[in-house]
Amino acid sequence: MKTRDNVFVNIDSLRLFVANVLKTNGFPAEDAAITADVLLAADRRGIMSHGVARLAKYIERLENGLIVPSATMTIVKETPVSLVVDGGAGMGQPVAYRSMMRCIEKARTGFLCVASIRNSNHYGIAGYYTQMALDHDMIGISMTNSEPLVVPTFGKNALLGTNPISIGVPAKDRRPFLLDMATSTVPVGKVEVYSRAQKEMPDSWATDERGLPATDAGKVLQNLKGEKKGGLLPLGGGTEDTGGHKGYGLAALVDIFCGVLSSGKTGNDVYGTPNSPPGVSHFVGAVNPEAFSSLDEIRENMTHYIDMLQNAAKGAGQHRIYVAGEKEYEAEERHLISVPLQAKVFETLNTLGARWNLTLEEA
């Protein structure tokens, strides 16, 4: 018997379903709408690991008291060009969204503004907030620390998050440049795919419980549960020869901009230890192109730059050089009305919704 891989669901129905589940669980309507929109954006862009599949986990953490659904954000410090924000242990999406909106407003007259945010939770895809800045003709910056899954170079245990960096720059008559990358070689979802397929992993992806390169995906996932022995490798892999210390340096940099500048949590403390409650930290910012030149000139420079990359000679067997964000924009353009969900995710969502008489239907 063949099981279905994907189920297509109408975008508006899915958004409503996710928002209703969140509202039923104590989220204010606007917070529920923001969170639902961020999750949907991931599915539309083909980043299913960060999409509505996360909802069940969110509700579980909420029921365990790790997320305060009705949290309000506090501005701890504000200057003309910066904010420190406390998320009040609420969900990451509303606080990151509102902080970015405030950065965009401030950058209109002040040319740029950045916000370091503490005491939050998972905020979805980093690129959502960058896109907000792009939608307002600004350069966007977005980073977050996250659950410890990454082993520092020469370390033994997972200590750092996959700590993504996203930066977006607008272009003219072209899709924007939109980088959105974890600072680990691969996300944990990729290890899960290899585990299910019982396929050997490249040795730049993860380490075993001794801190040595591992190729057994199932074992790596098992080690990560519980005591965080071993884990994912930083971008560049497990040696300095292949540049692993650079990915580790970038992961630490994200931790610093998010958790150190906000006086929030970093490293192992992000998801809680016996001595500290959990608390994810983020960093978002908007830069007005008028800080440098006219918006038009910056956009034209970008178009010239994107064309140079795309038109460059292709390597043997290759037909296309991609610009950061291009694959995700193309996926988004394919998913204007409905998005595919893994059949298992579709079922889990309906099981979850059934607790409050909420149903999700196929498109």
Next chain:
Amino acid sequence: MKTRDNVFVNIDSLRLFVANVLKTNGFPAEDAAITADVLLAADRRGIMSHGVARLAKYIERLENGLIVPSATMTIVKETPVSLVVDGGAGMGQPVAYRSMMRCIEKARTGFLCVASIRNSNHYGIAGYYTQMALDHDMIGISMTNSEPLVVPTFGKNALLGTNPISIGVPAKDRRPFLLDMATSTVPVGKVEVYSRAQKEMPDSWATDERGLPATDAGKVLQNLKGEKKGGLLPLGGGTEDTGGHKGYGLAALVDIFCGVLSSGKTGNDVYGTPNSPPGVSHFVGAVNPEAFSSLDEIRENMTHYIDMLQNAAKGAGQHRIYVAGEKEYEAEERHLISVPLQAKVFETLNTLGARWNLTLEEA
């Protein structure tokens, strides 16, 4: 007959020698002093590829009319938090130094300032300018594009520079965090070492003339001369599976912050094509920790963070987890009075100096 590997030279004598060579070639005294200091800082930190070994190349480019020794910088645009600077085709060190000094001054009252710089030349190690900000109790940012040596993911020819990113954050009672990393897996100097040793390279370092992973270092260097066929690989290597597209994205990001925001040169244009004169672009910036919290609190948060990394469990066979910049700071502390130069570099410097009766002596 054994040839000597290294010659030790007194730091003050070396600084004077380099500055004198530059002054003799038309550099104003202050510009010569700044450039000499940046080159020396690299040798002291053990980054010999970016140290005084570059002087002969600088003079060659100067004599070919590619560097204007008496150039003065022009501020093209200025806002409270940003600068666009034109280097007037001068050396990179003086314009980057002065732009960073101005950013530091502006960040004292304005909390942060960034400068995008066009029409410049090689500026030495990115970390020198970051260190300037650290010396003023600020967070420093420094990036530059450079000679095309790096092949974009799925591309065939070198199109991007090794485009380094440096960010530094001050700590209390600890050395600062000072990331200074090329966005390629390795610098070209490392390929040269493997070529001399006729050693096979890891396949994440470079591509051949077809754009396929290469392990023959000599061949890669030969290909890079002339038509830039093949070249270095971005951090993460030659495939998306190992994250090569992330290193490529970061390299492009550096190009954008340096060359797009300043309306300067990017990619292949940086070192000149038949249709365009050369022109390197930089980006520097200073962030006042008071934008987020008190300087003291940020420094204490950093100390806590650094201790967490350093004290974490070590992988099998490892005795130490490094923090970004630690190795270079330790090298610098070993080289307070004299620095080692490769015997060949020492000879080349003396051959060069002899043209103007300038001599460099061993310590």
